[in-house]
Amino acid sequence: MDLDELVKRFQRKDVMAFEQLYGMYWENICGAIHVVVRDKYMAEEICQDVFTKVWHNAETYNPSKGRFFTWVLNIARNAAIDKVRSKSYKNQKKNLSADYFVGILNRADDIEEKDENPIDISALKAMVLDLKQKCLEIIEMLYFKGYTQKETSKQLDIPLGTVKTRNRSCISKLRENITVGWK
Amino acid sequence: MEVEKYIESGILELYVAGVLSEEENFEVYQNAQKYPEIKKEILAIEDAILKLTKSVSPQLMLPKGFEDIRVRIGERKATKVVQMPKEEKTNWAAYTGWAAAILLGLGLFWLYTQNNELKSDVKVVEEQNQVLEQQIFEARGSLANTEELLNDLRDKDVAVISLGGQEVSPESYAKAYWNKRENKVFIDAQGLPEPPDGMVYQVWSLKLDPLTPTSMGLLEEFETDDNKIFILNNPNESEAFGITLEPAGGSETPNLEQLYTLGAVSSS
Numbered sequence: 001m002d003l004d005e006l007v008k009r010f011q012r013k014d015v016m017a018f019e020q021l022y023g024m025y026w027e028n029i030c031g032a033i034h035v036v037v038r039d040k041y042m043a044e045e046i047c048q049d050v051f052t053k054v055w056h057n058a059e060t061y062n063p064s065k066g067r068f069f070t071w072v073l074n075i076a077r078n079a080a081i082d083k084v085r086s087k088s089y090k091n092q093k094k095n096l097s098a099d100y101f102v103g104i105l106n107r108a109d110d111i112e113e114k115d116e117n118p119i120d121i122s123a124l125k126a127m128v129l130d131l132k133q134k135c136l137e138i139i140e141m142l143y144f145k146g147y148t149q150k151e152t153s154k155q156l157d158i159p160l161g162t163v164k165t166r167n168r169s170c171i172s173k174l175r176e177n178i179t180v181g182w183k
Numbered sequence: 184m185e186v187e188k189y190i191e192s193g194i195l196e197l198y199v200a201g202v203l204s205e206e207e208n209f210e211v212y213q214n215a216q217k218y219p220e221i222k223k224e225i226l227a228i229e230d231a232i233l234k235l236t237k238s239v240s241p242q243l244m245l246p247k248g249f250e251d252i253r254v255r256i257g258e259r260k261a262t263k264v265v266q267m268p269k270e271e272k273t274n275w276a277a278y279t280g281w282a283a284a285i286l287l288g289l290g291l292f293w294l295y296t297q298n299n300e301l302k303s304d305v306k307v308v309e310e311q312n313q314v315l316e317q318q319i320f321e322a323r324g325s326l327a328n329t330e331e332l333l334n335d336l337r338d339k340d341v342a343v344i345s346l347g348g349q350e351v352s353p354e355s356y357a358k359a360y361w362n363k364r365e366n367k368v369f370i371d372a373q374g375l376p377e378p379p380d381g382m383v384y385q386v387w388s389l390k391l392d393p394l395t396p397t398s399m400g401l402l403e404e405f406e407t408d409d410n411k412i413f414i415l416n417n418p419n420e421s422e423a424f425g426i427t428l429e430p431a432g433g434s435e436t437p438n439l440e441q442l443y444t445l446g447a448v449s450s451s
Contacts, residue, residue, distance in 0.1 A: 048255065127235060164192060
């Protein structure tokens, strides 16, 4: 079935349509949250919360404002960042630094040793290993942290327009790697 | 509109990231509807982001999945979830409760039997008390009798007559206490042997000149009488008392061959 049609049915509170959408996106949404909170059980819990919220706020989605996945991703980012900023999270994970996605590769070995989040990052490595640090940073900010263009430009100390073009080239590189890897 | 240039600007990547303004979003949306290349490019970018995010998904052995979502959105009650982990846990509260109940039951049963034992003990003691009371009552009665008897014998009007043993039984003796005023004779037969089966002692009042015996009565139940003192009526002007052994029921006239004791009333 066509995604647009599925989303319309979901917005009319069709549970079966919602189940299909969940099946399509739950791993991605949980992954995005996981990068931020760095605890797979915590990530799953927030992820389920996010989909519950998505169901209850179905009518607020409007296709003219963006992609359905983007809408869900935005809700997930907010939930994950809220969690990370919470007192309970800070008490629990105070030794972790503020970098999320960028650090995941650097920390990979460390993480596996601690057996805290033993995930298979081979796919991730294949996708991003030859990406430059500045690419990893900009992808993290825009897709995982939900920074605006302005915030990103300020954070990376680059002109506003450069955010757009640099991100474009970084994503292109990512797509290239994926195409190679998946073929 | 130069579609290629639009795509190269990088706005579509930001559109997928969801960081554009509302106006920009609407613009991209409209262009995507208009230009299939733009739509295709958006899908390609989204696909890359989907693969990237999927690669960092928490790899769980048993993801909660959509069943959990159904429960959360109220489409299904959490029946499955409740059942599983319960059985393995030892329900100490329940066990403790049962143990306490059993102990209480045993305790109550023990108390019940104890109480019954006490009750039967009390009953036994009560019975023993009754026996003792009876004995005391009897003893008191016996004492009263004895005192009464003693008073009777000490009466100043009582004449004491010793009855000595005769040929049949020289060791035998008896005493007669005669209250002339009340016409009563107390025979103390302590010194007589037990009569043989089918025989009974008979007491006689005697007039000596001529010898005239008058029966005063039998010493009935001689063996079982404790103090061997028998009270008989004697309205006669007796000069002597004699005791003979007679067949059960007594005789009209005394068998003098079986005269055990005899004593004369002193004239004074």
